Amino acid sequence: MSALATGLVKNTTTTGVQSIAVAGVDFASPIYIVVTDPTYGAIGNGVADDSTAMQAAFDAAFTAGVPVFIPDGTFLTGVINWKGQSIIGLGSALSIIKGKASQDVLHLDPTVAKTAHEYGCLQGFKIVVNDSVDASGSFAQRGGKGNAGLA
Numbered sequence: 538m539s540a541l542a543t544g545l546v547k548n549t550t551t552t553g554v555q556s557i558a559v560a561g562v563d564f565a566s567p568i569y570i571v572v573t574d575p576t577y578g579a580i581g582n583g584v585a586d587d588s589t590a591m592q593a594a595f596d597a598a599f600t601a602g603v604p605v606f607i608p609d610g611t612f613l614t615g616v617i618n619w620k621g622q623s624i625i626g627l628g629s630a631l632s633i634i635k636g637k638a639s640q641d642v643l644h645l646d647p648t649v650a651k652t653a654h655e656y657g658c659l660q661g662f663k664i665v666v667n668d669s670v671d672a673s674g675s676f677a678q679r680g681g682k683g684n685a686g687l688a
Contacts, residue, residue: 569606569625570598581610583635588615591634598622607632607662619643626662635665642666 572579572587572594579590591614598605604623611633626632636642642664 569604570594570601571606571608572612573608573610579610579612581608581612583611583613583633585613586615586637587612588617588637591617595619595622604658607634611635611665613637614642615640616644617642618646620646620649621657623658623660624662625658625660628661629663632662633665634662636667638667638669640667 570577572591573581574594577590577594577597579587579594581587591612595605595617599620599622602622604625607624607626609627609631613635615637617634634642
């Protein structure tokens with residue numbers, strides 16, 4: 538536990554969920570899901586493939602109804618099936634999601650209700666697209682050529 542402010546304490550559980558305790562009462566509601574938490578295992582060194590870890594963190598955040606937190610690092614990933622949950626980082630110079638060659642980065646899940654997409658917040662991170670190979674054929678509904686940071 539770490540002190541956030543008078544009467545507030547941040548808890549990190551063994552499942553990687555962040556929660557707040559106020560005056561000793563733990564609300565057990567997650568604040569956000571951190572992709573580097575050991576539960577998910579993203580490395581963020583720009584070389585290791587963080588695809589599985591990133592997708593697991595995004596899925597957990599959607600299920601919990603909380604944002605995904607991208608800490609300092611460059612997270613190399615394939616396509617992330619994004620369901621509209623908020624994504625928050627430390628700033629575009631620090632929190633980077635880097636796509637693999639021939640792949641889009643965030644693919645908006647068309648099976649999720651539209652309202653889930655309308656309330657998401659994207660803040661404090663950068664998406665780097667690798668356009669060395671054109672992946673536009675992977676998502677015919679998108680149309681157009683080239684790879685996308687958000688498709």
